[in-house]
Amino acid sequence: MTTDIENTKTVQAWLKGLEDQSGVSRDEGLQRVAVLQDFCALVDKEPDQIIAECLREVEGGKKIRAKGRRFYADRITEFESSIGGGAGEKRQMGNYIRSFLIHNGVLLQTSPLS
Amino acid sequence: MEFKEVVGRRRSIRYFLPWRPVERDKVQTILEAARLASRAGNADFARAIVVERDALSKADLASLTLPVNAGMIEMAPIHIYWWGDLKAFARDMPSRAAEQVDMGILNISHGWTHTFINEVAYPQVVQAFSSDEVLCAKVTGCEAGLAISQALLAAVDEGLGTMLCTYPEEPARQVLGVPDSWTSLWVQFVGYPAESWEAGGQRPRPPLGELFHEGKYGQPFRGTEEGAARLRAEKMIQDPAPFSWRKEEVRAVSRMLGLPEE
Amino acid sequence: MDFLEVVGSRRSIRIFKPWEQVEKEKIQRILEVVRLTTCPGNLQPWRAIVVERDKLSKEDRETLLACDNYQGAHVNAPVWIYWFADVEGSTADTFRTRVHDLVDLGALPTFYGWTHETIDSAIVKGETAPEGMPAIHSLIHGLPREAAEAVARQETVGACAVAVLAAVNEGLGTCLHMAASAEKTPDLHAVLNAPEGWVPVWCQLVGYPAESPDGGGQRPRLPFETLYYDGAYGKPFARNAEVVEKLEEEKLLQEEMPKPGRFEELKHLARMLGFPL
Structure with missing residues (x-):
């Protein structure tokens, strides 16, 4: 696995989505890329690979691979629990990874925090 | 609340306060409103199973969850699973029509008699329903939809947030023990909104004339500016989305609930 | 909203949506209500400076x-x-001018003794006011500045109570907050350019509530019987249960706090607003 994931197609799509839809600056986005990098290390996958496992190409677009999405949803939950800090901070980190999937077209919802 | 304001305020609420229960009499009000909706042949098309989220086992909740309803299903304390009874018309129409003849609801002046129901309407209409699946699904969906629409408005009138979403038919049939002749329609989520009731403003809709025509297709129905002004005064037409502070609100509410913000 | 429901629904709201601005018309409506509130001698000593946080x-x-120790509610x-x-x-002079007007307009009846002459001789010369009028010769004649200030304050406090109800009637959340500690009062005057003779009374916070508008239920109140007496102290004013029931229907009397879920709500709001949990 390379250490520089910033220039991958899916990370670029994420950074652009963060900027366009959510008004998150590139600098701020890059800090989140560092969190994604930790997640990638946990699952031992490249960002593009993660998205490829959640989406497959079909005629006229893409389809979600339910199995892949479920797999990564579970890994994100594990990732959250492996992080230090309060429930809110753990969730925040997990949400950065969810955001990466979501901005790449992988619809994903999560339980509200109690 | 005045009727027009209820219609004007209705919009899909997607963030609920997970911890705030809905009073049982408000749920009853929603169901009563649905019970009184218009329906063909006075038949029982609209059926519902009310579920308290907290009474569901973890496994049952998981069976009812889809990627698109996952957030709401856990936030909304009340789920109303709406179904359409595909057998309703054939089963109910003859006896309900007869009853309405006896009650003076369906009358000679409009051609209604027991003879007509038993000898003409039954073979012509009821049997058509039993043999034509497309017709049956079309009418059932429409008639149940009328009831669901009133249920939505009643929830708004009770100060609740509400929205319709999809649910997985077969797993829901198993969990809720629903008969085979019922077809899945929508799940209505009900709860107190975590977002403001405006939810960012009234949703964009094409102008009247683009949707509705007069005389024949292609001649747009023309409303008047005074008509629209009156509806604004009566709060049926409200401030449109987007509100200037909407994105900030969504961020705050997402943060509160631990959902992805950006 | 009906009057009793406004009174019954009023709570000190302390958690606002920082992002939702209040319509200028609603602020005007609050100020218009206060302008018409009661006060002795039609003095109207209240003044207000409306500040929009995000325009500062x-x-x-x-x-x-x-000035206010960064109180949480003030911040948001x-x-x-x-x-x-x-x-x-x-x-004393303002009182004299205003009651002259009230006499001229027919608000204060002359048959109770109110005339320009009786007013002037009581207030200016300290001569005993005729029976039928209040004892303004002792109340107002030679009124020292500290006493004038006390009157102005107490009447403004009364006006604030009305301002709070007016805000609730507009569907807003509101509460009265300390404006400035004594040593910080000059800072307040400087920023707002307030005249020297204006004494800060309350800072009324207004916004859309982020907490439930019922603020988790009605606050505990002292028992009716310990507050009110009939004829003389010692004989409590009898509280009729039927009246209480009627007032519950009319939403003056509402469920008391804490309602279920209140602490859950506070935890979520803290997370939303970035306060420590």
Whole structure:
């Protein structure tokens, strides 16, 4: 696995989505890329690979691979629990990874925090 | 609340306060409103199973969850699973029509008699329903939809947030023990909104004339500016989305609930 | 909203949506209501400076917040109405002018003794007011400045109670907050350019509530019987259960706090607003 994931197609799509839809600056986005990098290390996958496992190409677009999405949803939950800090901070980190999937077209919802 | 304001305020609420229960009499009000909706042949098309989220086992909740309803299903304390009874018309129409003849609801002046129901309407209409699946699904969906629409408005009138979403038919049939002749329609989520009731403003809709025509297709129905002004005064037409502070609100509410913000 | 429901629904709202601005018309409507409230001699000593938090310079906002120790509610409320008592508004001379007007307009009946002459001789010369009038010769004649200030304050406090109800009637959340500690009062005056004779009374915070508008239920109140007496102290004013029931129907009396879920709500709001949990 390379250490520089910033220039991958899916990370670029994420950074652009963060900027366009959510008004998150590139600098701020890059800090989140560092969190994604930790997640990638946990699952031992490249960002593009993660998205490829959640989406497959079909005629006229893409389809979600339910199995892949479920797999990564579970890994994100594990990732959250492996992080230090309060429930809110753990969730925040997990949400950065969810955001990466979501901005790449992988619809994903999560339980509200109690 | 005045009727027009209820219609004007209705919009899909997607963030609920997970911890705030809905009073049982408000749920009853929603169901009563649905019970009184218009329906063909006075038949029982609209059926519902009310579920308290907290009474569901973890496994049952998981069976009812889809990627698109996952957030709401856990936030909304009340789920109303709406179904359409595909057998309703054939089963109910003859006896309900007869009853309405006896009650003076369906009358000679409009051609209604027991003879007509038993000898003409039954073979012509009821049997058509039993043999034509497309017709049956079309009418059932429409008639149940009328009831669901009133249920939505009643929830708004009770100060609740509400929205319709999809649910997985077969797993829901198993969990809720629903008969085979019922077809899945929508799940209505009900709860107190975590977002403001405006939810960012009234949703964009094409102008009247683009949707509705007069005389024949292609001649747009023309409303008047005074008509629209009156509806604004009566709060049926409200401030449109987007509100200037909407994105900030969504961020705050997402943060509160631990959902992805950006 | 019906009057009793407004009174019954009023709570001190302390958690606002910082992002939702309050319509200027609603602020005007609050101010219009207060303008018509009751006060002795039609003095109207209240003044207000309306401040929109997000229109302040960063420096001024910091100064005003520091005056009040950065109270949580103050920080997240979008509108701050600073209510002042104008000492000049309740001097003997102002009283005299205003009651003259009330006589001329027919509000104060001459058959109770109110005339320009009786007013002037009582207030200016200290001569005993005729029976039928209040004892303004002792109340107002030679009124010292401190007493005028006390009157201005007390009448402004009364006006604030009305301002709070007016805000609730507009569907807003509101509460009265300390405006400035004694040593910070000059800072407040400087930022708001308030005249010297204006004494800060309350800062009314206004905004849309982020907490449930019922604020988790009605606050505990002292028992009716310990507050009110019939004829003389010692004989409690009898509280009729039927009246209580009727007032519950009319939403004056509502469920008391804490309602279920209140602490859950506070935890979520803290997370939303970035306060420590």
